[in-house]
Amino acid sequence: MELGITGGEEDGSMSDLFTIAAAFGNLHDVYKPGNVKLSLILLKKHQEYVKEKTGMKSDKPVWLVFHGGSGSLATEISDAVSYGVVKMNVDTDTQWAYWEGIRNFFESKKGYLQTQVGNPEGLDKPNKKAL
Incomplete structure (x- = not known):
């Protein structure tokens, strides 16, 4: 207590x-x-x-x-x-909610988060605006 x-x-x-x-x-x-x-x-x-x-x-x-x-x-x-x-x-719940948001964002944008230039739309396409 x-x-x-x-x-x-x-x-x-x-x-x-x-x-x-x-x-x-x-x-x-x-x-x-x-x-x-x-x-x-x-x-x-x-x-x-x-x-x-x-x-x-x-x-x-x-x-x-x-x-x-x-x-x-x-x-x-x-x-x-x-x-x-x-x-x-509720620290643990908060940590996992934060991580889940990051993980989901990464998974949805994975092809655009590997390099600054080059993505599923083309090898010469920039990624900054896709994020």
Whole structure:
């Protein structure tokens, strides 16, 4: 569990919010959606406990962080947000989405990315405008 004001270069910003990154079955790394069994109800119970102990009126008295969110189902993410998650770490998903875009671009333009001049349209054709 991480408590406090956590920030840094990981997400390019500093946060001034006191957050709690609680464990509820989530795992760092990435898994096929549905393979990690999250106990999202724990987030709700954490909120209820804090509310009871502090006397705060809000149903979501603490800001929660979802570590290890890559590969989570959309319903799991929605439920986590409904229980007070304000930040979710999806670094692996982001890296793969970025790579997929680069890979798809390269595959679609492969014949134009080998040299500055010469492509499927002719050996003397320039490639700059084809990109």
